[in-house]
Amino acid sequence: MTNSPAPDPVAAILRPLLAAQEQRLRRRYLWHGVAIATAAPCAAVLLFFALDHALRLPLAIRLFHSGVVLALGLAAGWRFLRYPLQRRFSDVDLASWVESTFPGLHQRLVSALQLHDLTGDALRNQSRPMIERLLADTAASVQALPVDRLFDDRRLRRLAAAALGLLAVLGTGAVIAPSTAGAFVLRHLGFAADYPRATQLAIELPAAGPELQRRDSDGLTELVLPAGADLHVSVLATGVVPKEVFLEVEPLAGAGAGSGSLPARSIATQPRPGDRFRHVFRRLAGAFRFHARGGDDEHGDRVVVVRTLRPAQVATLRATVTAPAYTGAEPQVQSGGAIEALVGSDVSLVVTTTAAVQKATMVFLEGGRRLELQPTAVQDDSGTSTAYTGQFAIERSDRYQIELLTDDGLRNPNPGTYPIAAQLDYAPVGRWLLPDDEGVLLLPTALLCVRVDAHDDFGLRALALGIEHRGTRVRDHELMPAAPADRKQTVRTEFFEVAELLGTARDGAEGLQLQLTLTDNRQPEANRTELPRRIVQIVDEPQLAAAIGRAFRLLREETAQALEIQTDRRTRLQDLLERDASAAESALLLTAIEVGQGRVAAASARVHLGLMRSFDLHLWNRLETSQHAAEVLQLYRQHAAALQQAVALDPGFYRDLLQRRRAGTLGAMETTLDPILAMIGLADELANDRAPALARLLTEAQVARDRTEQRRLLGDAAAVQRELESRLQQLLLRLEEWNDYQDLIQETRALRDRQRDVQGRTEEVRNR
DSSP states (O other), X not given: OOOOOOOOHIIIIIHHHHHHHHHHHHHHHHHHHHHHHHHHHHHHHHHHHHHHHHHOOOHHHHHHHHHHHHHHHHHHHIIIIIHHHHOOOOHHHHHHHHHHHOGGGTTHHHHHHHHHTOOGGGGTTOOHHHHHHHHHHHHHHHHTSOGGGGOOOHXXXXXXXXXXHHHHHXXXXXXXXXXXXXXXXXXXXXXXXXXXXXEEEEEEOOOSBTTBEEEEETTEEEXXXXXXXXXXXXXXXXXXXXXXXXXXEEEOTTOOGGGTOOOSEEEEOEEETTXXXXXXXXXXXXXXXXXXXXXXXXXXXXXXXXXXXXXXXXXXXXXXXXXXXXXXXXXXXXXXXXXXXXXTOEEEEEEEESSOOSEXXXXXXXXXXXXXXXXXXEEETTEEEEEEEEEEEOOSOEEEEEEEXXXXXXXXXXXXXXXXXXXXXXXXXXXXXXXXXXXXXXXXXXXXXXXXXXXXXXXXXXXEEEEEETTEEEEEEESSTTOOTTOOEEEEEEEEEHHHHHTTOTTOTTOEEEEEEEEEOOSSSOOEXXXXXXXXXXXXXXXXXXXXXXXXXHHHHHHHHHHHHHHHHHHHHHHHHHSOOOHHHHHHXXXXXXXXXXXXXXXXXXXXXXXXXXXXXXXXXXXXXXXXXXXXXHHHHHHHHHOOSOOSSOHHHHHHHHHHHHHTSSOOOTTTHHHHHHHHHHHHHIIIIIHHHHHHHHHHHHTOSSHHHHHHHXXXXXXXHHHHHHHHHHHHHHHHHHHHHHHHHHHHHHHHHHHHHHHHHHHHHHHO
């Protein structure tokens, strides 16, 4: 039997094994390439869909994205499909791959393949049996290899899962939202397709009217407004209401920032109830357009184009105010718009405008009245122009605007507001000067002096004085008969005999009540003011004497206190002059002296006033027995008739009496009036001459330039202080003499009364 040759282990075992692994490797390359070529474009599609759906990308970007997706697919197919599948692998390459996976072969597989292919001279010096043995051992070792370990399927599975997942996402999205998917495809193919929106925005604009003109077309609204107007815009959101809505604004060509148009920007609107969002464009100018954006609605339902026109404005305002006739005032021209006039005045308003208008209307904001102004031709330096006039009467304070309607039907926005100030004709005001608020005591035989001060803003018509006694009107008297209609202020003095007012009721237990009614010239109905009633007490001689005594005792006490203060301040000033005091001490002492001198001046003024009041009390009650008292009364009447100052006691009158007495043109009145007049002279000198001069010197000393000048001023002040002290001593001495004299009179009157009482009782006893 012939032995058959042993099979070739390379051809029978090694090469088939390597060929099988090559097929497996190429299948792996195929699936790996398919996974990458699928996942990369799908991932790009998902990314670009998210960007486009969120940002609404422009066409150029969308086409770029489409190119990216196509490029990714082609690049992945070329790199991971065509290139690996077309590459050829030799047996040595495959053997090297196997040996790298199984290092235990120790490169025998590559060596076996290389030695198997050797022939002829290449086998020189080689042992054929050893080669065959190597081939047999290698084949046996290879057959025992776990060839499944040549491949790691984890990465391929991940890639496949990613590709399948991305395909599933795209497929599910296309099934769930085919319209969205179709819009995405169309948009990335260059078509103007919109995604289906969950949010729909609708712009709401004011209706056409005098404030704006409006023209609507498909997806476009054109508005024409006067420059300076406000535009209120509301956006209604339906469907899914977004948190924010914006107005995308861009200027129109030819209406740049120089023309006052809005710059390109996004304006956030303010949310309002009812799923609305609101914004107000203030003081519009130029031209621009805008649309709404919010949620997934990028364009809203329309584009709004806004253009503005320069409106007509008020150029000048001139009001001619004619006051009521009773005021006697001339017509006044008021420019600028503000009107100030008396209630009842007639106003003629003239308005000129910056451009021709169709209609001008005066609108009263408070009263709600509208006055159509009439066009009137006006001739001026530039030729004939048109003004608008209207007439109305002032009834109350108000505010007004001038509305202008132009020929194109637009009204001027934000017209100026002008005030109307209605002035009232106030009721007249007045006050009692005599009898003064100290009260006056009169004997039944006395003279009543009434003096009033009255004012009115346009004119007094009547001053009606009423006198009552025991609830009965005993006299009605007009203090201002036949007065001019335009008299605005007056001081009136009138005299009445108390005996005539009392009539037969001579006891006067209830006194007299004076009532004064002031009436102005207001028409058609006059204003009236009634002053508070003034009471005049009617007393007997003992009551009057007691009151006079109390008054003079108070004056004496006031004078004594003033003399005490004056002596103290003179001593302080003399002490300051005799020693060298510091500046701070001098200032402190001078301040104390000034305060004391101020108290002396105030006391002197009060004493002066009290003495003048006492003089009048003696004069009215006719307590002076001298025949010259009647002449003093006549002088008082003349002085009161010429008096223009609203004073109850005029020092000038008493100074005039003193001059007359010293000149001998007025006879002696030794009982009462002369002593009081002498005391008035002293008090007048103190209050109005010495005290002010001393205050001035002390003030100048406080701010003297140097110590020498200060000491000179203080020396002059000390001299005035001595004069003040001397006058106060004289005044106090006269007051004491007067009080002693009055006490003597009181005792004499008491003795007289007791004597009359005794005599009356004696007569009663005799008659019995």
